[in-house]
Amino acid sequence: MADPDTNLRPYASIERRAKTKPPAHEVELLLNELRGVPHDTPSLLESLALRDIGWRLIVVYCRISNDRHRRDGHGVEDQAKHCARIAAQRRMIVVHRYVDNDRTASKVGVKRPGFDAMLDDLKRGTTAVGFPIDGVVCVSDDRLYRDVHTYQQFLKCFTAHPSRVYADGLGSYDLYNEEAARRGLIGAAAAHAESRKQEHRATLNHRARAERGEPVAVRRPFGWNADLLTLHPGESEVVRRGLQSFLEGKTLTAVTQDFVTSGFTTTLGNSWQRQTVKQILRNPRICGYRKLNGTLVLDTDGNPVVGRWESIASPEEWRLAAESLERKRHPGGWQKNGAASPEGTYLLTGLVRCGRPLTGGRQCGAALHGCPTGDSFLYRCRTALDGGCGRISRQGPAVDDLITRYVLAALDRQGSLNAWSAIPWPNTYRLEIAKHHKAALQEQWYAAEISDSDYFSQLRREETEIKRLVNEQQAWLIRHRPGMPQHADARAYWDGLSVIEKREILFGLLGSVTILPGTKGSHHFEPSTIIATWRTQLKAPAA
DSSP: OOOOOGGGTHHHHHHHHHTTOOOHHHHHHHHHHHSBSOTTOOOHHHHHHHHHTTOEEEEEEEEESOOTTTOSSHHHHHHHHHHHHHHHHTTEEEEEEEEEETOOSSSTTOOOHHHHHHHHHHHHSBOTTSOBOOEEEOSOHHHHOSSHHHHHHHHHHHTTSSSOEEEETTEEEOTTSHHHHHHHHHHHHHHHHHHHHHHHHHHHHHHHHHHTTOOOOSSOOTTBOTTSSSBOHHHHHHHHHHHHHHHTTOOHHHHHHHHHHTSOOOTTSOOOOHHHHHHHHHOGGGGTOOEETTEEOBOTTSOBOOOSSOOSSOHHHHHHHHHHHHHTOOOOOOOTTSOOOTTSSOTTTTTEEEOOBOTTSOBOOOBEEEEEETTEEEEEEOOGGGTSOSOOEEEHHHHHHHHHHHHHHHHHTTTSTTGGGSOOOTTHHHHHHHHHHHHHHHHHHHTTOSOHHHHHHHHHHHHHHHHHHHHHHHHHHHHHSOSOOTTOOHHHHHHTSOHHHHHHHHHHHEEEEEEOOOOTTOOSOOGGGEEEEESSSOOOOOO
């Protein structure tokens, strides 16, 4: 065995810093707080008044490619603070923040929900709550785009409305000017070329190190010391016993429980979950091999390259465990006939969350998963070994049907099943101002500050204006709604959609669906325990 490479000692400091990683639910709460309208943003009416005296209402975009070391969202949080300073220096008011955490902008096929939402709002001219958009602030160009196509998308949506401004840490730019547009185009092309070069160099370097049997890791693997080569006596024994128990017939849940009772945590300081243990047992590192892009690294003779680190198990033991774990994998999805859904997912997967209260006042917040039960299924919170509490479950078809009825009822009031994607009415703020004037007038009358005759004459004018604007809004929605026929049966139309199409609509409308604990001892479905959180101004009817 070769001597440990002293150049790898910095990994020890990476590990110590990584242990400060907050729980996943706290990171998600931080990201949710960063997204949308900042808490210190003036109201719509106040912002419009400031806009009239020269302030600009701008949106901010924050993105970090890799949040895998600490996973605490600090990168996008720092960007949001810096963008706020840039805006304050230029008489700008941040009215909305779009955040993509741990999302690359240089790889094909990677979705950036925050960036896509910003493009939609730029094209429309207003944010989801009606703030006009006078510009965009970002810490630097490469947060927005890393290739020519994305830059052209951004520029087209940005210039869809006149007189907008773009600012970053270096200054403000007029993107309507040909020279500025050309500069951005050249910068995007250069960034794309550099990204490809970096990716190619990293791939070659990674493969070369793998073929030499050198360890490649961003943090210390469980079972090894900080040098990544020598075994940690206690941790390696936990892995060895866990592997042997699994090969002897113990379930993965039972093996995970053994990891829990061992007294060791993961190298990030987290409690053990089944998926984490599964990854350890499937990792060829435990027998001295390694994979690259899903395949074993082979030498020129076609044999697996043996790494320089000490092994925990034999290659045969690893193969048996990996093959067994692979066989246990199964697709998700459910249909009423008991077969798997062709789309391989449940309707509310990714939206439905556990609302059971925990100590400290917070909710569990874990994502619920679909669990087949004969010819039906449940939405169930994962066990503690899988990151949940394991204490909440609800009838899946009943939850799906309730949320579907909420969505159809809300969309029906908008006049179209596809109204969620229609172009918003551009004069929303004028209607809000008219309603505000009516409310202020009523307060004056209640306080006896104006006479009855003045009140009723002004009230008539305000109500006439509100009615005119409401009619204008309805006419706008009718003209701009997508193609569903006006008198179509919404339920029949919905039932004719695929699960994927339904989920696209649901994810466009809903932020989450929280399931609260029901009445103890009751076996009846309780709609009041199903709480839908809406992304748009649509509201569900009372349960």
